Amino acid sequence: MPKTKLKNLAIIMDGNGRWARQRGLNRTKGHEKGVEIIRDVTLYCAKAPDIETVTFYAFSTENWKRPKLEVEFLMKLLDRYLQKELETYQKNNVRFMAIGDITAFSDKLQKRIKITEEATRNNSDLTHILALNYGGRAEITAAVNRVIAEGKRTLTEADISSSLQTPYSDIDLLIRTSGEERISNFLLWQLSYAELNFTETLWPDFTAEELDEIITDFEQRTRRFGGLA
Numbered sequence: 001m002p003k004t005k006l007k008n009l010a011i012i013m014d015g016n017g018r019w020a021r022q023r024g025l026n027r028t029k030g031h032e033k034g035v036e037i038i039r040d041v042t043l044y045c046a047k048a049p050d051i052e053t054v055t056f057y058a059f060s061t062e063n064w065k066r067p068k069l070e071v072e073f074l075m076k077l078l079d080r081y082l083q084k085e086l087e088t089y090q091k092n093n094v095r096f097m098a099i100g101d102i103t104a105f106s107d108k109l110q111k112r113i114k115i116t117e118e119a120t121r122n123n124s125d126l127t128h129i130l131a132l133n134y135g136g137r138a139e140i141t142a143a144v145n146r147v148i149a150e151g152k153r154t155l156t157e158a159d160i161s162s163s164l165q166t167p168y169s170d171i172d173l174l175i176r177t178s179g180e181e182r183i184s185n186f187l188l189w190q191l192s193y194a195e196l197n198f199t200e201t202l203w204p205d206f207t208a209e210e211l212d213e214i215i216t217d218f219e220q221r222t223r224r225f226g227g228l229a
Contacts, residue, residue: 003219009045010055010171010187010194013038015178015202028073033204035081039088044208046092046126048215053127053168057186059100061135078132079109082116089116093125099165100134127167136188139165143189166190173218175211177203195221 020030045054096116143163147155161169171194179200197214
């Protein structure tokens with residue numbers, strides 16, 4: 001039986017705070033370690049022959065509810081990450097994209113995001129997407145409003161799919177770390193027929209080896225999309 005191909009991968013990175021707390025560290029240390037894992041997973045995906053996109057849930061529309069100092073740290077961490085990883089993107093032919101409403105960020109961070117997107121726009125081995133100030137309901141609402149603004153009164157699924165921010169309409173596999181089993185307003189439209197994997201591993205402990213095992217399991221699955229095998 002031919003293996004099921006994984007083209008579009010999505011990851012909810014969960015457990016940074018718990019990882020730090022277990023070690024008696026500040027939550028920020030968990031976020032710093034988590035950034036290293038993003039890099040490792042991105043490099044794995046860039047080398048995988050079938051994977052076209054990997055989308056990380058980096059900052060949700062609800063994450064603004066966190067303590068102000070933690071949010072400020074996350075913004076600075078993102079800026080440093082993009083500055084540091086630009087060379088990695090270029091060396092590995094990885095395109096960077098951001099989805100979500102980045103207008104809520106500082107002018108400096110918005111500029112960093114746009115510079116990184118522009119510098120990597122012609123890279124083609126992998127598209128690495130960070131969901132930033134992102135919410136699935138907000139994305140669908142914005143897509144519907146864009147179609148309505150074009151003058152359409154009756155919408156089709158194709159109309160909405162083509163108006164989403166993501167370069168794909170469907171996710172093949174969603175992974176969530178830390179043992180939580182929910183999708184938390186992430187890619188609601190795109191996850192309609194995704195395979196789901198929930199691992200107990202905290203995100204800072206997640207490895208390329210575990211990802212490889214999860215993908216191997218995915219490749220053995222039969223995806224029926226409502227039909228018969």
